[in-house]
Amino acid sequence: MDKHTKLYSILSYITWIGWLIALFLRDKEDAMVRHHLNQALILNLASLVAGFLTRIGGLLGTIGSIVSLAVFVLCIMGIVRAAKLSDEPLPLIGKYTLIQ
Numbered sequence: 001m002d003k004h005t006k007l008y009s010i011l012s013y014i015t016w017i018g019w020l021i022a023l024f025l026r027d028k029e030d031a032m033v034r035h036h037l038n039q040a041l042i043l044n045l046a047s048l049v050a051g052f053l054t055r056i057g058g059l060l061g062t063i064g065s066i067v068s069l070a071v072f073v074l075c076i077m078g079i080v081r082a083a084k085l086s087d088e089p090l091p092l093i094g095k096y097t098l099i100q
Contacts, residue, residue: 002026002027002030002033004025004026004027005027005030005032005033005085006082006083006085008021008022008025008026008030008033008036008037009022009032009033009035009036009082009083009085010036010079010082010083012033012036012037012040012082013036013039013040013043013075013078013079013082014079015044016044019037019040019041019044022036022037022040023037031087032085032087034099035087035089036078036081036082037099038096038097038098038099039078039089039090039093039094040075040078041098041099042093042096042098043071043074043075043078043090043093046067046070046071046093047067047068047071049064049067050064050065050067050068050071051064051068052064053067054068070092074090074091074092074093077090077091078090
């Protein structure tokens, strides 16, 4: 593990800008950061979809709000796990991999 593993793992969950910073500055061989980058990417994409649904309004807006709340809770869980340097996957999204 790199000395900045915890920093980049936590930073990946904090907005798209934090995710990009962690992606470009990390050690490419660090599996822990890659794990958290992957989970944060899924959460960022889900947040983007939830934002669009919320703007539509009506029933889709309600669903978007629920998804936004779920993404927020999962982000907090991800930050806590990153701070503990745990590679335990997050519920619902942990089994998916977008970054190899």
